[in-house]
Amino acid sequence: MGTDLAPTEIIALAEIVDDLDYFQILHLPRSASIGEVRKAFHFSSRAFHPDANRHLPSEPRCAIEKIARRVTEAYSVLRDPRRNRAYLQRLEAGKGKRMQLAEAQAEAGRQAVEEKGRTPQGRQYYSLAEADTRRRDFAAAARNLQMALTFEPDNELFKAQLKEARDQT
Amino acid sequence: MTEIGLGIDLGTSNSCVAVVRDGEIRVLANAYGDAITASVVSFKEDGVITVGNLAKANAIHNPRHTVYSSKRLIGRYYFSPEVKKAQAIYAYEICESENHGINIKVRDELFSLPEIGAMVLREMKSIAESRIGQPVHKAVITVPANFNDNQRQATKDAGRVAGLEVLRILNEPTAAALAYGFGKGLKQKVAVYDLGGGTFDISVLEISTDVFEVLSTCGDTFLGGDDFDDRLIDLLADEFSADHGINLRNDLYALEKLKVAAEGAKNALSFHTEVAIRIPDVIESDGKSLSIERTVTTDEFSRLVNDLIQRTFKVCDEALQQASLVTADLDGVILVGGPTRLPMIRSAVTNYFQQEPQSDVDPDQVVAMGAAIHAAALVNKDRSSFLLDVTPLSLRIGVAGGLAEPVIERNTPVPIEQTRTFTTFQDHQESVKIRVYQGESRRDDENELLGQFEFSGFKKARRGEVEIDISFEINSDGIVNVTAKDRETGEQASTTISLSSGLSDLDMESIIREARTQRIEAVPIDDGGNALEPRPPDPRAQLVMIGVMAQTPGGETVAPAVAAARTINLEERPAMNVSSHFVPDLEMAPDDGPTREEVVILSEDGEILGTSDTKPDLDEVEPSAEDLFESPGSDLSGPLDEDQEKG
Numbered sequence: 001m002g003t004d005l006a007p008t009e010i011i012a013l014a015e016i017v018d019d020l021d022y023f024q025i026l027h028l029p030r031s032a033s034i035g036e037v038r039k040a041f042h043f044s045s046r047a048f049h050p051d052a053n054r055h056l057p058s059e060p061r062c063a064i065e066k067i068a069r070r071v072t073e074a075y076s077v078l079r080d081p082r083r084n085r086a087y088l089q090r091l092e093a094g095k096g097k098r099m100q101l102a103e104a105q106a107e108a109g110r111q112a113v114e115e116k117g118r119t120p121q122g123r124q125y126y127s128l129a130e131a132d133t134r135r136r137d138f139a140a141a142a143r144n145l146q147m148a149l150t151f152e153p154d155n156e157l158f159k160a161q162l163k164e165a166r167d168q169t
Numbered sequence: 170m171t172e173i174g175l176g177i178d179l180g181t182s183n184s185c186v187a188v189v190r191d192g193e194i195r196v197l198a199n200a201y202g203d204a205i206t207a208s209v210v211s212f213k214e215d216g217v218i219t220v221g222n223l224a225k226a227n228a229i230h231n232p233r234h235t236v237y238s239s240k241r242l243i244g245r246y247y248f249s250p251e252v253k254k255a256q257a258i259y260a261y262e263i264c265e266s267e268n269h270g271i272n273i274k275v276r277d278e279l280f281s282l283p284e285i286g287a288m289v290l291r292e293m294k295s296i297a298e299s300r301i302g303q304p305v306h307k308a309v310i311t312v313p314a315n316f317n318d319n320q321r322q323a324t325k326d327a328g329r330v331a332g333l334e335v336l337r338i339l340n341e342p343t344a345a346a347l348a349y350g351f352g353k354g355l356k357q358k359v360a361v362y363d364l365g366g367g368t369f370d371i372s373v374l375e376i377s378t379d380v381f382e383v384l385s386t387c388g389d390t391f392l393g394g395d396d397f398d399d400r401l402i403d404l405l406a407d408e409f410s411a412d413h414g415i416n417l418r419n420d421l422y423a424l425e426k427l428k429v430a431a432e433g434a435k436n437a438l439s440f441h442t443e444v445a446i447r448i449p450d451v452i453e454s455d456g457k458s459l460s461i462e463r464t465v466t467t468d469e470f471s472r473l474v475n476d477l478i479q480r481t482f483k484v485c486d487e488a489l490q491q492a493s494l495v496t497a498d499l500d501g502v503i504l505v506g507g508p509t510r511l512p513m514i515r516s517a518v519t520n521y522f523q524q525e526p527q528s529d530v531d532p533d534q535v536v537a538m539g540a541a542i543h544a545a546a547l548v549n550k551d552r553s554s555f556l557l558d559v560t561p562l563s564l565r566i567g568v569a570g571g572l573a574e575p576v577i578e579r580n581t582p583v584p585i586e587q588t589r590t591f592t593t594f595q596d597h598q599e600s601v602k603i604r605v606y607q608g609e610s611r612r613d614d615e616n617e618l619l620g621q622f623e624f625s626g627f628k629k630a631r632r633g634e635v636e637i638d639i640s641f642e643i644n645s646d647g648i649v650n651v652t653a654k655d656r657e658t659g660e661q662a663s664t665t666i667s668l669s670s671g672l673s674d675l676d677m678e679s680i681i682r683e684a685r686t687q688r689i690e691a692v693p694i695d696d697g698g699n700a701l702e703p704r705p706p707d708p709r710a711q712l713v714m715i716g717v718m719a720q721t722p723g724g725e726t727v728a729p730a731v732a733a734a735r736t737i738n739l740e741e742r743p744a745m746n747v748s749s750h751f752v753p754d755l756e757m758a759p760d761d762g763p764t765r766e767e768v769v770i771l772s773e774d775g776e777i778l779g780t781s782d783t784k785p786d787l788d789e790v791e792p793s794a795e796d797l798f799e800s801p802g803s804d805l806s807g808p809l810d811e812d813q814e815k816g
Contacts, residue, residue, distance in 0.1 A: 042380045042557075050584065050645040051555055054547060065644060069586045076582055100587055101578065 002052040007060035014063035021097040022074035022087065030088060034079060041075040076101055082108035115157045122152040129161065138168035173301065174336055174548040175308040176344070176540025177293050179286065179324065181240040181366030181393060182507065184208045185537035186293040188301065189545035194348070196534045197300040205533050206296065210288045211235040212275045220292040229429060232260035232421045234275050236285050238395060241367045243282040243327070244320030246618075247271050251391065258399075260421045284680060286327030294331060307334045309544040311536050313368040314340040314561045315388025317607045317617045318649055330680055336547045338647060341365070342372035343383055343558055344539030345505045349530055350376040351542050351554055357500035358384075360488070362518055362526070363536075364481065365506040367393035371485050373492040373499075382557040385491035385580045387484050392477060394435070394508035400473040401431035405446070405461055415454055423452045434465055439510040442467050471513045478517050485521060491580050502526040507533055558583055564641050564649065565616060567604035569594050573613040576641045583647065588640040590656070592633050600625035603639065605651055619649065624662045627655040 003010060023030050026040040046052060048071055053064045077083050077099055086107035087099050117123030125148035132141035145162040152158060178185045183205040187196045199206045201222055211224035212234040219227060228235040238259070245252055247265040256263050262274040272279040290310070297305055310333075312324050321338045328335035342361035349359065355376045363370040370388035374381055405427055406417045417423040430446050437444040448461040489495060504526045508514060519525055546554060559580045565573035568591070577587045593601065601624050608616030627635050636656040643649055652663035 038382075042377065042382070045380070045555070045557055049555055049557070051547065065584060068645070069584045069642065072582045072585045073587075076585065100589065101581065102575070102587070102589060105578075 002055075003047040003064070007056065010056075010060040010067070011063045014066045017067055017070045018098065020070075021091055022078055022099075025070055025074045026078070028078075030091075032078075034081060034084070037075065037078045037084075041071065041079070044071045073098070073101075077104050080104075080108060082111050086111060115155070117148065117152060117155070117158075119151045122148045122155065122158070124148075125151070126158060126161075129165070133161075133165065136168075138165045141165040142169060172548045173303070173305050173307070174541075174544030175294070175297050175305055175333075176537050176542065176544050177290060177308050177310050178341065178344070178534075178537035178540060179240065179289060179293075179310055179312070179327075180205075180208055180536075181238050181368070181395065182208060183366070183533065184289055184293050185534055186297045187534065187537040187541035188297060188305075189541050190301070194538050194541055195300075196537060197297050199296050204531075206289075206292060207237075208240065208289045209235060209237045210239070210285055212278075218288060220288050228260075229422070229425045232425045234261065236261050236273055236275075236280075238367060239273070239282060239285045239289075241395075242271060243286055244317070244323035245271065258418075258424075260425065278685075280685070281676070281680070283323050283326035283330055284685065286324060287330035290327055290331035290333060294333060306332070307336050307544065307548060309337045309339050309344075309540040309547065310335055311339045311341045311344050311540050313363075313365065313388060313390065314342050314370040314372055314386040315368060315390050317562055318619050318647070319617060321647055336544055339540055339543055339556075340370070340372065340383075340386065340558065340561070341536045342370050342386065342505065343374070343381065343556060344537075344543065345503055345530070345535045346372065346374045346376065346539070347381055347542050347554065347556065348535045348539035349501070349503050349527065350381065351539075354378050358494065358498055359501040359503060360485070360499050360522065361503045361505060362481070362485070362509065363505035364508045364514065365393050366395050366508075369393060369481050369484060371481070371488045373488050373494060379554045380557065381554060383559045383582075384494070385488045386559060386561050387488040387491065388561065389480065389484055392480055394506065396477055397435055397474050397508060397511075398428065398431040400477075401434060401465070401470070402427045404465075404473060405431065405463060408463070409451070409459075409461060413454065413459060415452060415459075417452060420452055426451055430461075435470070435508075435511070438465070438467055438470055439512065467513060474513075478514060482517075482521050496522050496524075499524070503530055503535070504532050505530075505535055558645075558647075560585075560643055560647070562607045562617075563609055564619075564643075565606040565608070565613075566591065566639055567606060567613045567621075571613050572611055573606045573608070573616050576639065577643065579609065583643045584645045586640060586642040588638050591637050591639055593630070593635045593637075594632055596631050597629045598632065598635070599629060601637065601653075603651065603653055605641075605649070620651075622651075622653075622662065624653040626660045626662075627658060 005013065017025065023032070026032075026037065026044055028036060028040050032040070045068075048064055048068045050061070050065050050068055053061060056064060077087050083099075083101075083104040086104055089107075090096065090099055117126050125144045129141040129144035129148065132138070132144060142162060142165040145158055145165060148158050149155065149162065173188060173190075176187045176189075178187075184207075185196060185205045187194060189195075196204045198204050199221060203222070206221040207225035209221065209224040209228060211219045211227040211231060213219065213227075213231075224235060225237070228237060238255070241251060242255055242263065246269045248269060252263060252271060264272050264274050264279070266272040266279070266281065270281070272281055273285060274280075290308075294305060294308070308328060310324060310328050312321055316324070325335045325338055342363045345361045345363065346359060349361075350357070356378065357376050359374050359376060361370075361372045361374065363372070368388060368390050369392040370386065372386040373384045375384055376382075402424075410416050417427060426448050430448050434444045434446050443464060443466045445464050446461065447463075450458045451461050452459055499522060502518065502522045502524060504515070504518065509518070509526075509532045515526065542554065543556065560577060560583050561579060563575045563579045564577040565575050566589070568574050574589070574591075576589050577585065581587075591601075602621055603624055604613070604621040605619045606613055606616035607619050610616050624637065627637065638654045638656055640652045640654070641649060642652070650663060652661055654661040
């Protein structure tokens with residue numbers, strides 16, 4: 001266990017690790033599922049976790065610590081679906097390759113709210129539909145979701161809920 | 170000689186040591202053949218220190234100079250509520266040291282908490298050395314998951330004072346999961362319910378073969394088995410006060426007797442539905458000696474402690490939520506800690522998790538076993554398992570308005586590094602004071618202060634114009650580094666957070682040089698590792714006993730085996746002998762007749778002072794940037810969010 005890299009390679013990797021995005025750090029395609037993220041994290045940890053590299057001399061061990069911190073950072077962002085999406089958007093916007101967790105979480109929170117409607121009307125009809133669903137009145141829920149979708153035709157959550165409501169009726 | 174790493178569970182009430190040898194996990198028993206040793210240190214008049222069961226037996230004669238439950242105090246500030254509470258109920262003297270730390274005063278000597286911890290660790294180390302037959306220098310020591318950085322550092326200091334290289338401070342529930350899942354090739358999600366003497370922790374882990382990933386951990390450092398004892402003590406003391414108008418809590422000796430009786434009764438209630446407590450001569454009043462006689466049933470005890478048990482499930486809710494799991498997702502529940510033997514806790518846990526807890530795990534030994542596995546993994550290069558742990562508490566920076574802004578949220582995997590940007594609160598501010606907190610409150614004073622440092626050297630500017638990046642780095646040892654950096658000049662200052670109320674390196678050196686922790690009276694173990702005979706008499710057996718006696722069908726009471734060990738030297742004030750040692754001595758009863766078990770209390774010379782009329786049958790017992798920093802005279806400002814940074 002531990003890394004197969006030579007000490008000089010470890011040090012070199014630590015130097016460029018900040019130029020890698022989180023998918024590159026974990027050797028993952030950008031389309032990776034959450035399950036794949038977790039597997040990749042375990043795989044990288046086996047190589048770079050400081051516990052697995054205690055026997056190294058101090059300089060490469062410091063480098064390993066830095067790599068390990070980035071591996072955990074990458075995992076902490078990518079393991080949550082909303083944070084993961086926020087990070088992809090950041091990469092596509094070219095805003096940098098690291099994302100602080102507080103920022104990722106704030107962005108994820110914003111998305112969670114947005115999912116329930118970006119427009120006041122969308123949100124209104126969606127919450128009516130939620131109430132209908134709780135009453136198990138799926139026909140009414142479907143009507144309200146249909147209305148919500150006229151304001152936000154791309155809302156994935158609305159679409160999924162509408163399908164669900166129609167299946168129930 | 171192969172290198173050996175011990176696993177030590179340094180508990181509030183009891184400690185346990187284990188080791189992995191030739192691929193096998195062995196729990197190392199003390200001189201009395203017990204897997205667990207009392208975490209008690211007693212100071213005799215002649216300067217000799219006793220540790221463990223001997224010390225615990227001494228508590229009743231020498232309460233002022235016997236230190237127990239010191240884990241509740243380690244790494245805490247003198248002004249903390251826990252310390253105030255301990256001062257009110259502990260018989261030994263707790264006083265303030267420099268920097269708001271605490272010392273224990275024994276006669277004219279002052280001892281720091283790490284020194285007391287070191288005495289227990291030294292005892293565990295010497296037990297291990299006698300059993301293994303060679304010196305040991307390395308160990309993994311476990312702490313409650315919810316311990317803060319100050320408490321972890323102080324525990325690490327204790328290890329150093331005891332002459333141990335502390336390979337790792339490991340969370341107790343994580344260790345338990347490691348012992349449970351090691352080498353079994355499991356793919357499971359498990360919850361570890363850890364109710365110790367002084368703390369409660371719950372951890373949720375995902376085990377995938379060799380990887381033990383902690384998903385979340387939550388806890389309550391103010392809740393443990395001791396609190397269950399306290400409820401019984403309160404019951405007995407309040408009733409006594411109502412009957413006789415005397416508050417037993419004001420008498421050290423009486424209080425010690427109550428304590429022992431309560432603990433013994435609690436332990437007996439793990440096996441019996443009803444237990445009789447009898448404490449003769451608990452106190453003298455007007456030349457008359459008064460006694461306590463009382464029967465406690467499991468139902469009554471359940472009512473006394475029900476709110477405490479319910480409190481643990483609130484914490485469980487939190488942990489599951491943080492792991493994004495529900496109880497149905499769990500493949501197993503592991504119980505850790507002596508109090509989890511109580512049937513009322515087992516049934517409450519079964520009810521909450523909707524499944525029976527694992528029964529093949531010994532709640533007293535599992536933590537030390539896990540620590541031993543991890544110690545072996547750390548001293549050997551060929552690792553067969555590894556741990557991915559989380560930080561149990563959020564790390565925060567103090568900002569203006571008495572607030573504390575999180576930089577790393579709790580349950581973030583470690584090692585990790587996070588940065589947030591803060592700014593100045595006043596025009597032309599020259600320096601900022603960076604205060605580092607740990608805890609879950611938005612208010613700074615409700616969190617634990619880990620340390621503080623000043624940062625200056627940035628340009629003087631209008632408030633809000635200076636941008637300071639503060640980075641927190643937690644390494645895999647859980648040690649926190651904090652760096653402050655001026656974005657414009659790149660000027661930086663950093664500190665490694667270390668216990669401000671604890672020991673400096675200088676203190677450590679002098680403590681190690683003085684070697685006070687080495688005045689421990691040893692109880693020899695001379696078998697080199699296997700045979701347990703001859704074993705010295707267990708000093709606890711000479712004290713009053715709350716336990717089970719067998720009666721022959723003819724009604725003749727059979728004295729328990731402990732009577733053999735009656736050589737106690739009653740120093741100081743003679744007191745009746747109390748034992749918390751539970752002796753289910755059933756083998757003396759003939760097999761053919763019905764047996765009645767009784768709870769008896771022995772006097773110091775072995776005379777049976779009382780027996781209960783209870784008839785519990787063992788088989789039938791139901792387990793039933795805004796503005797951030799304070800410069801001198803100024804206030805600070807919180808983190809800048811994205812918009813402000815752009816603006």
